[in-house]
Amino acid sequence: MRKLSFVVLAALGVLSLPVQAxxxxxxxxxxxxxxxxxxxxxxxxLNAEAGRAFYIKKHEVKGKQVSCSDCHTDNPVNPGKHSKTGKTIASLSPVVNPDRFSKMKKTEEQFDEHCVDVLSRGCTSKEKGDYIVYLLSLSK
Ligand code: HEC
Structure with missing residues (x-):
């Protein structure tokens, strides 16, 4: 019995840890x-208002107005939709999607790629920080 509860606790620990982590x-x-x-x-x-403003701001790219919210939607707690392929994108907010911002290398790669796509340049640390503060400020 003692052994079983240990196993159950261990399993619960394993299941609940990643979300928090x-x-x-x-x-x-x-x-x-x-x-x-x-x-x-x-x-x-760093602040959420600046992060939100950055997120929805439109930029002209090849004659089109584009923003982060084009694919990640107006409310990044919701799943996104790729503006070109129509594919569903898992929520960007770590509040509902624990996978987000958990792998620094991937996050930096995505930032580099999407910032260049939308802003025609890399994002600054200020923009990235504000953006994550904004995502963390959202509720489920
Ligand atoms: C054309 C569509 C599109 C636009 C516009 C876009 N993204 Fe993304 N973004 C994606 C997709 C697709 C993923 C999911 C990739 C995955 O999870 O494998 C993603 C994931 C991310 C991630 C990964 C977070 C993580 O750690 O998992 C970050 C950061 C990100 N986007 C930032 C931005 C920012 C900042 C902008 C605006 C400057 C932006 N994106 C605009 C399509 C887009």
């Missing part, structure tokens, strides 16, 4: 961006 991973990433931002602008505090 991954919101933590996103928060950890915010800290890293905040540290980088401090180096450039010591008075700036």
């Amino acid at each position: 991954d919101v933590d991973a996103a928060k950890q990433l915010v800290k890293q961006y905040a540290a980088l931002v401090k180096g450039v602008d010591a008075t700036y505090t």
